[in-house]
Amino acid sequence: MAERKMSEAGPGKDAKIPIPPASFPTHNSPRVWFMTSALSPLIVRLIRLLLAHGDYVAAGLPPSEIEDEDRSAEFKELINECKSDRRDREGWKDRIRGIRCDGRIMGQCGAAVAEAVATFGRIDILLCCTSEAVVGAVEELSTNAATQNLVRDQFETIFFSQVNFIKATLPLLREKRTGHIIILTGITGHIGTPGMPMYCASTWALEGYCDSLAYEIAPFNIKMTIVQPNKEIPVLSNKIIFAPQLPQYDSANNPAPGLRDILSNVVNLHPDTSIDDAKIKHKKQPKIVSKYPILTSDSKDRLVLETVHALTAIGGHENPPARHIVGYEGVASVKEKLKTVSEELEDFVEVSCAVDIFKSDVGRAALSNANKGIGNTPGTTVTTDS
The missing domain is CATH 3.40.50.720 (NAD(P)-binding Rossmann-like Domain)
Known part of the structure; x- marks a missing residue:
């Protein structure tokens, strides 16, 4: 609950959260x-x-x-x-x-x-x-x-x-x-x-x-x-260390490492911890920046x-x-x-069990569940040899 309010209100807002006594x-x-x-x-x-x-x-x-x-x-x-x-x-x-x-x-x-x-x-x-x-x-x-x-x-x-x-x-x-x-x-x-x-x-x-x-x-x-x-x-209650950023991983070119931007924005909210972007961009002398x-x-x-x-x-x-x-x-x-791990496991259970030298009840049960569609995405069925 506290995490949700923090992300909705932002660190500088005055939203109150009802947290019960310890x-x-x-x-x-x-x-x-x-x-x-x-x-x-x-x-x-x-x-x-x-x-x-x-x-x-x-x-x-x-x-x-x-x-x-x-x-x-x-x-x-x-x-x-x-x-x-x-x-x-x-x-x-x-x-x-x-x-x-x-x-x-x-x-x-x-x-x-x-x-x-x-x-x-x-x-x-x-x-x-x-x-x-x-x-x-x-x-x-x-x-x-x-x-x-x-x-x-x-x-x-x-x-x-x-x-x-x-x-x-x-x-x-x-x-x-x-x-x-x-x-x-x-x-x-x-x-x-x-x-x-x-x-x-x-x-x-x-x-x-x-x-x-x-x-x-x-x-x-x-x-x-x-x-x-x-x-x-x-992360926000301890030191954050920013390594120099390569242009290929800038959010304009690669949205995956977007957490860097989020953390930079939080650190930049206070003037004493604000980061000069030039310091951590990959130029001739990039710098490692550490902030609490x-x-x-x-x-x-x-x-x-x-x-x-x-x-x-x-x-x-x-x-x-x-x-x-x-x-x-x-x-x-x-x-x-x-859920994703379980679904992928079931989708490829036939491949997993194919390498078993000795057949077992556990393996047969896994293949049986896969044939029944347990754990598979809708509309997919695993076929097995008898």
Whole structure:
């Protein structure tokens, strides 16, 4: 719902969205959360709800982000509130700990996890929420050494940094035979997005890793959940990196990577983040441009609160979903993708089963369903040899 209103009203409009109060699963004692990166508008709002609920938060602070005044402003404001004399913030300062750590460095991840345990005694929920988005078509990311490095940086940020935190936390969760790992990704884990191939690739890699890991840790009573909001949510609440644009992929010549234009328009709404198009056009000295989108507080609320409330409802749940899609737009997009995959699978099921050396009941059932038109497009029938 929040995504729909955001796209209809636009970041600068004043449309209000009725989002119900946050809900939490039933638990016997406060939980301890570890956030791999705590400076995005989404995570700052989540932390407020968790502290108000009585939970404890170990907040990962990537050095490059905490040193950026604009990026860290909301988190620092939250810390000042925690230290204030406000009655509704009583006890907050004792239940939050900011920990500087670069997720790309395994040693720092281990030290951060150890500090969290030394401070709060344990970790119950690991929320992997580190993200940034590289925007650029495949060709645009292979024009020179700098753009090729963006590919490696994308995987370092989204995949390897999260994996490092998971590896650092797993022995603790396994030892106490309980815990919940939540991975915040996006529907880009289901659907490829033109103009953001490396963002999608690193997201798919992380989800494949976690789908496999879920089976390995289930015997230790450790839960795994992948939370997928609509793509605009993780992208607009974190750094966006624009690779130099080739003329062949300009929207006037190639409409496929149109998301670049959409994101550029959002960034250009604020004068402090506006992009000079000449800087990212493929000329003699094209430049890589990095921006944290600056949105109004109301726009941030409309963008992220539905995802925030999904995380509060799922985190630490006794029987959490393996994968949760936030918002009806994301659900509709993923269902359409799965429908297409299913239809194509049925259309070519005869080819798939033709390579089977040994016939089986499963194969015969698949061919039988195809002959009956199950999953096929209207008017198509698959014929098979007896």
